[in-house]
Amino acid sequence: MNVATDWALPLVWAQQSELDSIPWLKWIIVLAVVFFGIFPGIVAYMVWGERKVAGRFQDRIGPNRVGPFGLLQPIADAIKLITKEDIVPRTADQWVHLLAPVMILVSAFLVLPVIPFGLGLAAVNPPSGLIYLIAVSSISALGIFLAGWSSRNKYSLLGAMRAVAQLVSYEVPQVMSVIPVILWTGSLSMVAIFDRQVEYGWFIFSPPGLLAFILLTIANIAEVNRTPFDLPEAESEIIAGYHTEYSGMRFGLFFLAEYLSVFAVSCLGTAVFLGGGTLPWPFTGEPVVTLGSGQGLLSLILVNLPLIGIFMAKVGLYVFLMFWIRCTLPRLRVDQLMSFAWKVMVPLSIINVFIAALWYEFVFRPGRPNYLLGWGVTAPLVLISVIVVLSIYKAQMKADLAASPTSRRRIATAN
């Protein structure tokens, strides 16, 4: 039962209706309220959440001065940043210096309209939604480079180059780990992925799906430059990486963009692997659908309230996972970071695509899906490939370590 499309919110421009005039007013309201109201609010309070969680991990309280439990802290930060002086180095390239943070923030914003928060609650449902999402999130790499270049500071340029090299290396596994999902749904549109998970249960409940989810999560963490992959902007490394020359609200934009992309990336993770808005067992939706059978806004909200709640809970868990990792894992060295991407993540995601094709034959092929055989075949395959790739990587690292003393001398004489 294709639940989502029956409840086409007027907002979702499914192709059925040949709309001539665009309801500008309704769109502007939605934009103002949802995209520039609710999402920044969520992001602001994610910042607060992170500082509270980090505090708890390090056995301290975290922000509690401003308002009850420090709830007004994000607002205080925002006001502080806005009232700071806008210092831009004289030799910096004025326009590009401003363009860079805007570009990164916009690329994070553009990801959100495609994600199906609930039944038909994806603001926009283009037929090739997933590749649109990947394309838009790849623009941020260019924004980071421009930030580093435009401030004409040697160290920020070097930090930007390293950040872009890392982003670029981890974007390949991110892009490839989503392919099993497309394989199983047979279409690129996000709402179709949601429908498929409504029928067949979450995609994470399969060996290739689990491996793909892990790869996606690692790549997501690297994509938003968070520990253990946050070397380019690590405080102890190169001053403050590519946003050395940014102060006041320009730096605020970077901060906002980073957390918005954390939110966007975790929405992607939940929508694609954790069946955004549905409960683990295949969701028949009969009880809820009959409750709000009308077409109006009220019935829509009634139907979608539980779904949005579930979706936000999953996103919350995903983001908490990232906070948790930030507080526990140490920062990776540059060469470990890069070689891990190319020598472990990329081969694994390529192998995973074929295991997913195998899983498709067992489960999704229109005949009688037998999960038992599916698990029986793909689970060992996944384990074997992970073990093999990691052992090759370990052997490679050991060989490099053994050769390193001489190579240290060779590097010294080289340049």
Added chain:
Amino acid sequence: MSSELLFEFVYFIPEIVLAFWGLLVILLDVALLRGRPSETRGKILGMVSLVGAILALVSVFVPDMLSFGSATGAPETSIFFGAIFQGPVVERFSAFIIILLMFVIALSTTWNFTEHWGEYFGLLFWTAVGMIMLIAAEELVTLFLTLELMTISLYIITAFEKDLNRSSEGALKYFVYGSVSSALFLFGLSLLYGLAGTTRLSAIGAVLEPQQSVAGLGRNIAGAMSVLLILVGFGFKISAVPFHQWAPDAYEGAPAPVSAWLATGSKLASMIALTKVLIQALGAWASGDGNLASPGWVGILAVIAALTMTYGNFAALAQKNLKRMLAYSSIAHAGYMLVGVMAVAVAAGSRVAAGPILFYLVVYSVANIGAFAVAAWLFRDKKTDEIEDLNGLFAQYPFLAVCTLLLMLSLIGIPGVAGFWGKFFMFSEALTQGEDKHRLTFLWLVGLGLMNSVISAFYYVRVLRAMFLRPSTGAPLKPPTFAIRVAVIGSALVVIIFGLYPTPLTDETDRLADSRIFDSRLKHTGPAPKVALNGGLQPVASPVGK
């Protein structure tokens, strides 16, 4: 669907073998031969690639062994949904290209001009794949893609002699010209795609066919622009005059085996592709009504051919560097061949008009392989490729000097050597084909061609004079490797045999030329799939209710 597709893969085996042998060589170089110095790596990988080329050569004739190849009279088909053409032309010429590839591989092992041998041989294999499929391409998509595979790999191997500045600068100049002309070529293709609505060459020919009656390119500016841009793209590949600036620098900059490959393989494949596209797809616009108001593209081609011939020869007169002189001579030969292409264009009558071009291509490539083998030998010992360094070659290696003499004579076109027959057949074809309104232009062109052959004698003779009359200056040349010896003597033999008795090769090339891709007239009668004419641009008559 897949069983019949598997059946078609048998025609595709040479390309598969070449592509995977390229991968094998690259992995071999990086994996097994890691620590060894580059000389030994070059030799070993040279042997391995030679084995691969022989394997590919054998696999060209596999369809014949399984008795459904073209030799056994199987009809010409276009396989893989019309992407690739399979017929005697493709089979014989892919075999010829693989033979040329074997010569180039053998020449590459003469001296150690690069560190990265695995990549060099791998890219060499992939250029061969590009060339073979360029001859076989039946569709704009496959045509443009294989053209680009060939040229991009050629840009890279031209820059492989990293010790010398000229190699990377020649490659950069070749790259800049190449990508500009491929962008122009693509725009021409997009206009053609717009005019015809289909990407398949035969279908394009069928769509443009009814327009034959209307004056060629007269009223049709968009068609004229697309033909002009396509001619720019191909003009660059065969280094015709207005687009030749890259050729001398790329030939001189590249290591000798690579410039041999550029002069023979790349020009051969591009010339056949040019003929195929112009005749099969744009045949309808060839001649128009012959008067100025509605010229076909034959007029444009005539101007380009004349310019190319004369400029190629005059510029070569002043050359001191052997490879640069051979570059200008290859430009001049491109001019002669364009005359042959024009003969085919206007040859509404016989379908065999393309035979002389194929004959000329074979003879020209063989002669060039020998000439560049001498250049490789020269560079190996004296690290320069000036013509004076050939002084006194006759004194030390009389037999090889005589062989190079024969090659030079063939390039001039002296009677008694194969080059003469090449020009003779092509020019006689030009004079006999086409209606009388073309007679005047062809007369002019053949006259110009003969005059140019005479001029070309002067700069080829300078090489002979250096070899035979001049006393040897500087260190004498060390004995050549077996590969250079085989290349020079082999090509001299071929040139002499077909010089004295050309009929076997002419019959073979005429048999090859009698195929669907070289005949503009065949479309509406032949098996070409009929394009549903109601397809294509929707006439405005049916206003969609909006």
Added chain:
Amino acid sequence: MNQILFGVIATLGVLAALGTVLARNLVHAALFLVAFFFLVACQFVMLEAEFLAAVQVLVYIGAVAIILMFGIMLTRNIQGDDTTTVSKAGFISGGLAAAGLLAVLVFGILDDEGRTGRAGWRDVTTRPAVYPVAARASAEQTKAVNNMGFVVGRELLTRYLIPFEVAGVLLTAALVGAIALAVQDGPSTDDPAERAKKAAEHTAAAETEPQLTSA
């Protein structure tokens, strides 16, 4: 509404292209180029080829722009020195040639009358409608426009199989070639003595290497 949108995107696109060609600072030129790529992607969306718009953004802005930027950085061209300026005389002659070509192209486009069975370019003002989907679900064209990812996948591995494999070989050739060109020519053996000899021989060869002759 469509036509206004097209007008805006087209003018911005032409301006971005001009900016790429005329900007003195190379990084600014690269930025205009990125803007041009994005506006071409918007044109693809106006042509309802949105899978292609996403591919265009992903490949061009995601990867090609970054390689161009690294190229600019690695050739020390941060502020754009005199090599990037445009000589006055060259500009006028180039400009005239370009304007002439544009005039011929535009005249050719506007004046093209169709061949039998195919409407001329100037007559085609409406595109074959593919909506509402339900009415024309079966038409190949409708499926191609509405779910292009699916149809491209099916065509890619049946009709366009050969170009697909050739594209694979082309990508590997570009990768292997670019790495071979970029890697410093260190000796394959590891001992520094060989390296020193190689370096000395390298510089010695540089003087005596044959410069290309003139004429």
Added chain:
Amino acid sequence: MHDIPLTWFLIFASACFVIGLLGVLVRRNAIAVLMAIEIMLNAANINIIAFWRYSVPGPEESPVSGPMLAIFVITIAAAEVAVGIGLILLCYRRRASADVDQYDSLSG
């Protein structure tokens, strides 16, 4: 609300093509020439997709012949940029400038 006529797209593509050609003729820096070539390739892409969208493919034709050609053109353009920048870096390493005219060791 009527469609955009085909000729508008063609004129836009031709304008970008000509600007790209102007860039190639006028700029001296190798990377700037590379950017101009990218503009020309994109202009051709727009042309192809415009023709594809405004024509109904015949029964024999594939419904996505336009986008397929466009995707292959994008891969070729990307491979060309990768090799081009590689060559420019190689030339730069040897001769410390990316200016096309300065590479005169191959003059004539």
Added chain:
Amino acid sequence: MIIYNYVFIGMLLLGAIGFAMAPVIVMGILGPKKRSKSKSEIYECGLLTTGETWVRFRIQYYIYAIMFLVFDIETVFLYPWAAAYESLGLFALVEMVIFLLILAVGLVYAWAKGVLKWV
């Protein structure tokens, strides 16, 4: 119509640019403006910058960018194959394996050549 999906995205794009620029403009108005030469110098841990902004770059950056470009295009080919998987038979799977093998050779080559190491 597909275009309307993207009109909404276009509006969101403009809105996001406005949302990003607004605070910076407000900061320009509200914030104190005490210009001083030292403040607008480039920050290098307090030292004055020497030489122009160019650092001896390694070729690594360029090699990572190419690797990304090639594997990016590989995924562009993988997406439509995955989308059309059920209507393509076993034959398509074999072709895709060949395609990935060819590109995996590129990765193995780069790995064995040692260019992926961050020296």
